[in-house]
Amino acid sequence: MEFSLVVAHDSERGIGRDGRIPWQIRGDMQRFRELTLKSGFTNVVIMGRGTWESLPKKHLEKRINLVVSRTLPKATPQITVCGSLEEAISFSEGIGKFSKLNVSAIGGVSIYAAAMNDLRFQRIYVTEVDGKFNCDKFLSEIPKDYELESRGRWVDECGIKFRYLTYERRK
Numbered sequence: 001m002e003f004s005l006v007v008a009h010d011s012e013r014g015i016g017r018d019g020r021i022p023w024q025i026r027g028d029m030q031r032f033r034e035l036t037l038k039s040g041f042t043n044v045v046i047m048g049r050g051t052w053e054s055l056p057k058k059h060l061e062k063r064i065n066l067v068v069s070r071t072l073p074k075a076t077p078q079i080t081v082c083g084s085l086e087e088a089i090s091f092s093e094g095i096g097k098f099s100k101l102n103v104s105a106i107g108g109v110s111i112y113a114a115a116m117n118d119l120r121f122q123r124i125y126v127t128e129v130d131g132k133f134n135c136d137k138f139l140s141e142i143p144k145d146y147e148l149e150s151r152g153r154w155v156d157e158c159g160i161k162f163r164y165l166t167y168e169r170r171k
């Protein structure tokens with residue numbers, strides 16, 4: 001079972017503004033898809049209710065969508081509602097008994113914070129977007145037990161510069 005965080009943040013560690021992501025980068029969207037939709041795996045995404053509300057289709061295709069909420073009704077055909085991150089992880093582990101599992105925590109603030117502090121989450125895949133985007137939601141500091149495993153070169157897409165970083169939890 002692989003548990004990771006997938007996040008894009010700006011130079012101030014901002015991740016969102018007014019309930020959405022204030023940039024649109026095709027390269028980042030492609031990487032998000034590759035990381036959360038690995039072939040040969042059952043793919044699970046865990047998100048908070050706010051992130052779920054920000055999704056245009058209210059689910060991500062070909063992935064098991066777990067939405068953490070204390071207020072949403074229990075289930076729809078497209079999502080499973082979990083009362084806590086722990087419940088979402090237990091649900092995932094249940095599926096993982098039967099198949100190879102790729103679990104991605106995809107936001108927002110409190111889901112990322114809780115996942116970073118849960119030892120089952122071994123990797124953080126970051127897209128760092130250059131600049132300040134006036135965000136109102138921020139990623140908390142990455143704990144010291146993660147070390148930088150790789151840092152890609154800056155890429156320019158339509159005037160927005162970004163790069164990929166991968167952190168791995170020290171063994």
Ligand SMILES: NC(=O)c1ccc[n+]([C@@H]2O[C@H](COP(=O)([O-])OP(=O)(O)OC[C@H]3O[C@@H](n4cnc5c(N)ncnc54)[C@H](OP(=O)(O)O)[C@@H]3O)[C@@H](O)[C@H]2O)c1
Nearest residue numbers: 007008016019020021048049050051069070071107108109
């Ligand atoms: N840049 C990125 O990579 C990225 C990724 C994801 C999201 N975003 C952005 O981030 C913003 C949304 O994030 P957010 O932090 O505002 O919201 P969020 O974390 O997605 O959702 C918050 C809600 O999730 C539920 N929740 C969170 N932690 C919980 C827990 N431990 N137990 C039970 N329920 C819990 C609660 O729902 P209830 O109130 O229903 O109980 C809470 O109100 C948007 O702007 C979005 O575009 C950016």
